[in-house]
Amino acid sequence: MINLPQRTKERLIILERLIIQQEEKNITSKKLSALTGWSEDTIRRDILHLHMKAGSKSGYSTADLKSAIDSALGIDSSRQKHNCCIVGLDKLGSALLDDSFFEDSPFSLVAGFDTNVNRIEMMKSSFPLFATLDLEIKVPSMKIEYALLTVSDDRAQQIADRLVSAGIKGIVNYTNVILHLPKNILVRNVNPVLILKEMHAE
Amino acid sequence: MINLPQRTKERLIILERLIIQQEEKNITSKKLSALTGWSEDTIRRDILHLHMKAGSKSGYSTADLKSAIDSALGIDSSRQKHNCCIVGLDKLGSALLDDSFFEDSPFSLVAGFDTNVNRIEMMKSSFPLFATLDLEIKVPSMKIEYALLTVSDDRAQQIADRLVSAGIKGIVNYTNVILHLPKNILVRNVNPVLILKEMHAE
Incomplete structure (x- = not known):
């Protein structure tokens, strides 16, 4: 790179x-x-x-x-794609499940997580959905590098900590919470209000 | 500022x-x-x-x-909030309709637009939803400054052009399309793949 x-x-x-x-x-x-x-x-x-x-x-x-x-940019299109997951499958998370966003990209959505087991049994997705309980097992075993974090604000920091322990490299943070993360973890804050503020201040 | x-x-x-x-x-x-x-x-x-x-x-x-x-940052909390709208109320757009994101922020979601009139009649929202046909009337009359653009890729440029003609100041672009806009229009590209690429290249 x-x-x-x-x-x-x-x-x-x-x-x-x-x-x-x-x-x-x-x-x-x-x-x-x-x-x-x-x-x-x-x-x-x-x-x-x-x-x-x-x-x-x-x-x-x-x-x-x-x-x-x-x-x-450090993207080697000949190698395997970078695996990503979505954590939190409420309205926003399930909207992002539509992996057409990821077509022809160097990233691949490979898993979704939610605490609501009924929800993950009912939802349709082209890749497997798991209980958040399994996060520590699935992130390393599926070689997941990046997470889209769409849980509720009150759970954001706790889930981020668990993602970090599980070995995630970076988090796209859709919540309103500014996460407290180790320096080596990449993060992008993309909730609409922060984006609007940045744009408005330009 | x-x-x-x-x-x-x-x-x-x-x-x-x-x-x-x-x-x-x-x-x-x-x-x-x-x-x-x-x-x-x-x-x-x-x-x-x-x-x-x-x-x-x-x-x-x-x-x-x-x-x-x-x-x-040019935010005057004593004045009225900056009005925003969502254009495109498919899965992602309707997930963003949840205006709890905007609570305690200097921005206010005041309108949603979609071409599907049945959809806007069925959807629940704490603010009015309109047919995209009415965009040119509603954007100026409701003093809407910013738009969250969540239409399909093939309509993104055309709708962006109409938003610009209607007097919008800035667009938060959730589509995969890089928009061609006049220089004075603010834009933030926030589709997940662009965000992941930026993060990955850090």
């Missing part, structure tokens, strides 16, 4: 997603600038970080650009 | 949420450091941006800190 400035990483992730949306074989920094609103200079500087072979007049090869971004 | 570095803003938003979780009247940078894992220096530097009166030995007053952060 190349050591990239945070903003560059964020832009590259967006660029990669844009490239997937395009059907052309090549794309210029001018086109990318028009699509994103970022300056051509910014885009060229971001792409320079990738140490690709120079783009031709017709622009960068979209396939090359995509794989260069993947490798810069 | 004070002009703050992006990372400082993001940390201040987290700090504010942490302060709300605390019950003490005062909080030290040491305690904030223990809770967040950020260094005391970082936290002190962030708080310096707020031009508060100096903290005492027992730390910063949590009430003062909260209101200083609010004002630095």
Whole structure:
């Protein structure tokens, strides 16, 4: 993984997603600038970080650009996908169960957890659902790296602690609670109010 | 609104949420450091941006800190809340309809939109739901500033364009599509795969 400035990483992730949306074989920094609103200079500087072979007049090869971004972001599309789980299958959790989000991505949703055993027996999902009791067994045995945390606020910290003990690498936190986690655990806080505040303060 | 570095803003938003979780009247940078894992220096530097009166030995007053952060982030709690809507009331959109997320926040969910008129007639919500047809009327008349976009990918750009024409300031984009928007429109891309990629690349 190349050591990239945070903003560059964020832009590259967006660029990669844009490239997937395009059907052309090549794309210029001018086109990318028009699509994103970022300056051509910014885009060229971001792409320079990738140490690709120079783009031709017709622009960068979209396939090359995509794989260069993947490798810069530590994503190796030839290896197995990174396994993820959802913890908490109430309304939000079960909405995220729709794993079409994850198609063509380097991540794979492989398990869901909920304390309500009736609920997990009733729910439909393309991957297995377990009782939260089994979290300590399933996270390591299924090689789950990341969790989407959608439990209620009052249980968020406790479940996060259990995920950490079970060996999780990172948590996408949909709750309102700011989690207290060891420094080596990755976390993204994505509840709508925090996102709105960030956006509003821009 | 004070002009703050992006990372400082993001940390201040987290700090504010942490302060709300605390019950003490005062909080030290040491305690904030223990809770967040950020260094005391970082936290002190962030708080310096707020031009508060100096903290005492027992730390910063949590009430003062909260209101200083609010004002630095352009949030005036004495004025009316910022109105938000959800566009697309399929599984994810209807999960977000649960406006308990928005309690005690400077944002208020005031409307939901969906093309399926049967669906909006059947759904329960503490605020009105409208046909997407009415978007151009309701967004300005209800003074809606921000939209949570949870429509299907194939309609995302078109609906975003209509939101922009209707006068929206910002979009929280839950779809897989990178939207092409005028520069003055704020946007946050929060679909799970983009969030996981960002986290994984950290």
